[in-house]
Amino acid sequence: MNKTVLRSGMLAGAAALALVTAAPASAHVGVDAPDAAKGGWSTLSFRVPTESDTASTTALTVTFPEGTDFEYVATRTKPGWTVSKVDGTSVTWTAEKGNGIAPGEFDVFDLRVGPLPTDVDTLELPATQTYSDGTSVAWDQPTPENGEEPDRPAPVVTLADASEDGHGAHGADAAEGDDEVAESEDSGGVDGWLVGGIAVLALAVGALATALVRRGPRS
Numbered sequence: 001m002n003k004t005v006l007r008s009g010m011l012a013g014a015a016a017l018a019l020v021t022a023a024p025a026s027a028h029v030g031v032d033a034p035d036a037a038k039g040g041w042s043t044l045s046f047r048v049p050t051e052s053d054t055a056s057t058t059a060l061t062v063t064f065p066e067g068t069d070f071e072y073v074a075t076r077t078k079p080g081w082t083v084s085k086v087d088g089t090s091v092t093w094t095a096e097k098g099n100g101i102a103p104g105e106f107d108v109f110d111l112r113v114g115p116l117p118t119d120v121d122t123l124e125l126p127a128t129q130t131y132s133d134g135t136s137v138a139w140d141q142p143t144p145e146n147g148e149e150p151d152r153p154a155p156v157v158t159l160a161d162a163s164e165d166g167h168g169a170h171g172a173d174a175a176e177g178d179d180e181v182a183e184s185e186d187s188g189g190v191d192g193w194l195v196g197g198i199a200v201l202a203l204a205v206g207a208l209a210t211a212l213v214r215r216g217p218r219s
Contacts, residue, residue: 027051029060029127029139031155036123038162041072041114044125046155049106052131056100059130060109061092062155063140068117076110100132116159123157 027049036042050057064070069088080099084092093109101107117123126140141150 028153029129029137029155031125031157033157036116036157037160038118038120039115040162041112042116042157044111044113044157046109046111046125046127047106048101048109048127048129050101050103050131051137052133052135053103055131055133055135056095056102057107057129058095058100058132059092059128061090061128061130062109062111063090063126063128064088065124068123070113070115072112072114074112076112078109118162121159123159124154125157126154 029049030047032045032047033042036044044062046060046062048057048060073085073087073091075083075085075091075093078093080096081093082096084094091111095101124142126138128136128138128140130136137152139152140154141152143149143153143156
């Protein structure tokens with residue numbers, strides 16, 4: 001019994017330690033782009049938590065990597081925030097008076113961009129977070145090859161290979177499949193009508209023959 005309690009306590013302590021060590025990482029500015037593929041279009045969703053205990057987040061600037069020139073950049077309408085874009089360079093969201101992300105809260109900022117680069121596997125998008133007390137945090141540190149997260153990691157998007165994305169191929173396959181199903185249904189409908197008609201006609205002929213035999217020749 002004591003061993004069981006001790007083991008349970010150790011597991012609970014390990015879980016608590018994992019949560020404590022994971023908490024700071026979850027508070028970083030990050031980006032989600034599950035549909036990102038080389039040469040494709042994607043919605044980049046930046047998660048922005050306010051780490052300060054006393055100040056609100058009042059601005060966010062996302063900088064595009066040098067050499068990356070998107071043909072299309074659009075921001076999702078966000079009440080309470082104004083947007084300024086520098087073509088091919090950066091996008092900045094600024095909170096209007098009385099707005100912002102309060103301590104202990106987070107918000108999401110969306111960008112629709114494309115086409116994505118075809119010659120890289122990841123897209124690093126440095127971000128600068130500005131607070132109401134005038135301070136700012138630059139989330140611009142690259143993650144080293146050993147995978148150890150730096151203090152202020154830059155948001156990173158991983159790009160799938162174009163062939164792995166498969167949206168176009170799936171669409172073509174689906175359309176072809178629909179055509180085949182429709183063709184099969186049409187063919188089946190015609191064949192079924194013919195078979196049904198022949199069967200009805202055969203029954204009618206059989207019934208007529210039976211009736212004539214039963215009646216016999218007229219005297």
